[in-house]
Amino acid sequence: MSEFVLELRGGTPPEDWFTSICAIHDDVFLGEPFAWTPDTSQENAEELRRLSEDPSFSVAMAWQGGEPVGYAYGHRLPPGHGWWRAIPEPLPAAFTAEWDGRTFALVSLAVVTDWRGHGIGRTLLDNLLGSRTEERAVLSVQPTALGTQEFYRRLGWRLIGRNGPFAGITPPRWDVYVLEHLSRPSPAL
Ligand SMILES: CC(C)(COP(=O)(O)OP(=O)(O)OC[C@H]1O[C@@H](n2cnc3c(N)ncnc32)[C@H](O)[C@@H]1OP(=O)(O)O)[C@@H](O)C(=O)NCCC(=O)NCCS
Numbered sequence: 575m576s577e578f579v580l581e582l583r584g585g586t587p588p589e590d591w592f593t594s595i596c597a598i599h600d601d602v603f604l605g606e607p608f609a610w611t612p613d614t615s616q617e618n619a620e621e622l623r624r625l626s627e628d629p630s631f632s633v634a635m636a637w638q639g640g641e642p643v644g645y646a647y648g649h650r651l652p653p654g655h656g657w658w659r660a661i662p663e664p665l666p667a668a669f670t671a672e673w674d675g676r677t678f679a680l681v682s683l684a685v686v687t688d689w690r691g692h693g694i695g696r697t698l699l700d701n702l703l704g705s706r707t708e709e710r711a712v713l714s715v716q717p718t719a720l721g722t723q724e725f726y727r728r729l730g731w732r733l734i735g736r737n738g739p740f741a742g743i744t745p746p747r748w749d750v751y752v753l754e755h756l757s758r759p760s761p762a763l
Pocket residue numbers: 602682683684685686689690691692693694695696697713714715716719720721722724725728762763
């Protein structure tokens with residue numbers, strides 16, 4: 575495996591991390607299999623700025639030769655979040671029950687194209703999720719991102735359902751995955 579350095583931070587990241595994350599995001603998500611609109615870049619930057627002010631926010635960054643090559647970040651969901659209501663199929667009440675500290679939302683993850691396949695994505699998630707105290711994690715991924723969904727399944731995430739349709743959101747539906755038992759490391763399949 576190639577050498578890379580991983581750093582983890584809780585709370586608001588430094589400005590150079592913010593710039594690097596936005597640059598990687600725009601590079602990675604501008605193009606198939608992802609949907610992109612003229613507002614995507616700005617909306618992502620605004621969401622990152624807003625989320626990073628949440629005290630429960632944390633981010634992992636991967637560096638190769640001093641250059642940022644990947645990131646993963648998220649935050650704790652408040653008990654009144656709407657993730658489960660947005661899935662049309664009924665879900666067990668024991669599953670949808672929420673309390674403060676039950677669920678971590680993985681909001682974004684990306685590794686630059688040239689450095690994929692070196693274990694960086696797995697290491698980013700293992701470190702980020704391993705640092706959390708929540709019981710489980712949730713994420714949403716675009717239905718067209720088949721390779722990404724295979725990556726998540728290899729790491730033990732389970733598909734819960736497809737949410738939406740959301741008016742004014744591109745794409746209008748997303749596949750929702752859950753990883754239970756965050757204290758356990760992801761399986762090395
Ligand atoms: C998904 C992504 C983060 C994976 O990063 P990565 O550093 O290449 O992944 P890793 O090298 O850590 O791979 C971990 C495992 O997943 C597998 N895997 C990774 N990408 C895969 C793919 N496209 N298809 C199938 N399996 C894949 C690897 O083979 C590896 O399996 P192994 O440990 O059993 O050998 C990266 O491809 C990426 O940034 N994609 C575009 C952005 C994206 O989809 N972000 C998530 C949005 S929700």
